Amino acid sequence: MKIKLLFLAFLFVLGLNSYGAKYITKTGYAYFKSHTDAIDIDGSNRNVAAIIDPATGEIVVIVLIKAFDLPLATAKEHFNETYMESDKFPKATFKGKLTGLEGKTLAVDGEYPVTAEGTLTIHGKNQEIKQKATMKVKNGEVSGSCKFQVNINDYGIVVPADVKNRVAQVVDVVVELSVKPQE
Amino acid sequence: MCTKRFALLLVALMVSFAAFSQDDLENMLLGEMGEPIDYTIGTFLSPHILNNHSSELIGKNGISFRVAHKFGKINSGPSHFYGFDDSNSFLEADYAIADWWNIGIGRATLDEQVAGYTKFRLLRQSTGARVMPVSLSLIANAEYATQNFDNEERNKNKEDRLIYSSQLLISRKFSNILSVQVMPTFIHRNLVATKSDKNDVAALGLGASCKVYSNFRVNAEYFFVQEHNTPSVEYFNPLSLGLCYQTSRHAFEVYVTNAQGITDNSYIANTTNDFFKGDVRIGFNVSTVFTLGRKTAAN
Numbered sequence: 001m002k003i004k005l006l007f008l009a010f011l012f013v014l015g016l017n018s019y020g021a022k023y024i025t026k027t028g029y030a031y032f033k034s035h036t037d038a039i040d041i042d043g044s045n046r047n048v049a050a051i052i053d054p055a056t057g058e059i060v061v062i063v064l065i066k067a068f069d070l071p072l073a074t075a076k077e078h079f080n081e082t083y084m085e086s087d088k089f090p091k092a093t094f095k096g097k098l099t100g101l102e103g104k105t106l107a108v109d110g111e112y113p114v115t116a117e118g119t120l121t122i123h124g125k126n127q128e129i130k131q132k133a134t135m136k137v138k139n140g141e142v143s144g145s146c147k148f149q150v151n152i153n154d155y156g157i158v159v160p161a162d163v164k165n166r167v168a169q170v171v172d173v174v175v176e177l178s179v180k181p182q183e
Numbered sequence: 184m185c186t187k188r189f190a191l192l193l194v195a196l197m198v199s200f201a202a203f204s205q206d207d208l209e210n211m212l213l214g215e216m217g218e219p220i221d222y223t224i225g226t227f228l229s230p231h232i233l234n235n236h237s238s239e240l241i242g243k244n245g246i247s248f249r250v251a252h253k254f255g256k257i258n259s260g261p262s263h264f265y266g267f268d269d270s271n272s273f274l275e276a277d278y279a280i281a282d283w284w285n286i287g288i289g290r291a292t293l294d295e296q297v298a299g300y301t302k303f304r305l306l307r308q309s310t311g312a313r314v315m316p317v318s319l320s321l322i323a324n325a326e327y328a329t330q331n332f333d334n335e336e337r338n339k340n341k342e343d344r345l346i347y348s349s350q351l352l353i354s355r356k357f358s359n360i361l362s363v364q365v366m367p368t369f370i371h372r373n374l375v376a377t378k379s380d381k382n383d384v385a386a387l388g389l390g391a392s393c394k395v396y397s398n399f400r401v402n403a404e405y406f407f408v409q410e411h412n413t414p415s416v417e418y419f420n421p422l423s424l425g426l427c428y429q430t431s432r433h434a435f436e437v438y439v440t441n442a443q444g445i446t447d448n449s450y451i452a453n454t455t456n457d458f459f460k461g462d463v464r465i466g467f468n469v470s471t472v473f474t475l476g477r478k479t480a481a482n
């Protein structure tokens with residue numbers, strides 16, 4: 001009898017764990033811009049993957065570095081080879097938690113200010129970050145956006161001396177995710 | 184007793200499940216993403232190795248202007264300023280219709296030629312979900328001599344002035360340091376100088392690029408030319424060795440070569456100097472790339 005009960009409890013907890021669909025996207029958007037007086041270098045990526053567990057607020061974002069398109073003709077090679085070393089570090093990730101969603105369900109339309117807190121990994125280096133972000137729910141569609149700045153020094157990205165004035169130390173980053181419940 | 188322990192174990196198990204949920208989340212996402220195709224980039228720094236095309240193409244909507252020079256022979260001595268008194272050049276404009284399709288048109292001093300090409304990327308070296316060991320591009324080139332032949336008789340047919348060449352550009356980036364290219368080449372001349380000259384020439388080119396530092400590379404090119412044209416003139420296989428440097432918009436190549444010409448036929452099939460006797464020249468190319476219709480930054 002006891003075992004049966006325990007087993008039932010076990011099933012229940014397991015069920016809780018997987019309860020509530022995760023929200024997911026594989027076509028999220030990331031954009032960066034390095035502004036200097038000499039030149040603006042920017043790139044966009046429309047293959048950002050992200051997963052959000054609305055029950056816990058946990059979020060994981062994975063950005064493949066090679067999927068960035070840089071409109072400046074020869075910038076993609078430099079970006080991948082010299083700066084991001086994408087053969088060694090093929091992806092940037094964010095693993096963290098969204099706070100501010102407590103007690104709210106994403107079923108109701110509206111705009112929710114949230115805070116994303118967690119570990120941002122770029123170029124193989126981890127940094128703890130805390131950023132304000134906005135989540136929007138409209139007609140059941142859930143999207144989130146976050147603007148922040150990345151100091152490339154923090155991530156061990158080295159600018160060769162001959163182009164020091166052409167690459168910004170602080171790069172503006174925009175991430176936009178439109179997530180759907182996982183099927 | 185037994186059930187209590189069992190219960191404890193269960194609880195411990197559940198707690199550990201919960202504790203790993205973020206990694207589970209990541210694994211779930213990685214599973215959703217699948218394995219990406221990892222395309223190799225930067226096999227060569229620019230669409231040229233030194234004189235010859237590399238398997239690289241200009242990205243969509245890119246426009247490139249390129250000036251290629253070859254000076255006179257270095258061993259012509261101080262009276263000719265070591266060859267710098269003497270030069271021939273090739274001016275070229277290129278356009279990328281798509282990431283996989285480039286076209287270009289140019290004008291050469293030598294024989295007052297006009298040349299045009301169309302270049303396609305057929306395969307891209309990749310790993311990951313799709314493994315492709317090499318990149319493969321195909322280039323078809325036509326040269327038209329606007330200069331009249333010395334013999335008036337030969338100027339009757341316009342099509343006699345045409346030369347066609349095509350190349351397969353097969354390249355592999357072995358590491359971040361070394362890239363190699365093999366270039367089977369076929370050249371057809373509609374009219375040749377004498378009866379003993381051949382209309383068709385086949386050649387096998389080899390190219391290599393070796394990273395020295397950041398955007399500096401040492402590049403080399405060599406062509407084995409099947410059978411040289413005519414017994415009356417001694418032809419040599421062209422060899423070029425040089426340095427290549429690239430910035431965000433410009434690519435520079437400085438090299439030594441035994442070839443005088445720049446267009447395919449004059450470079451590959453009409454080289455009359457011997458590299459190893461010191462009959463070498465300085466070659467210098469500079470190209471600049473712009474991107475048309477640049478997408479403005481979102482937001």
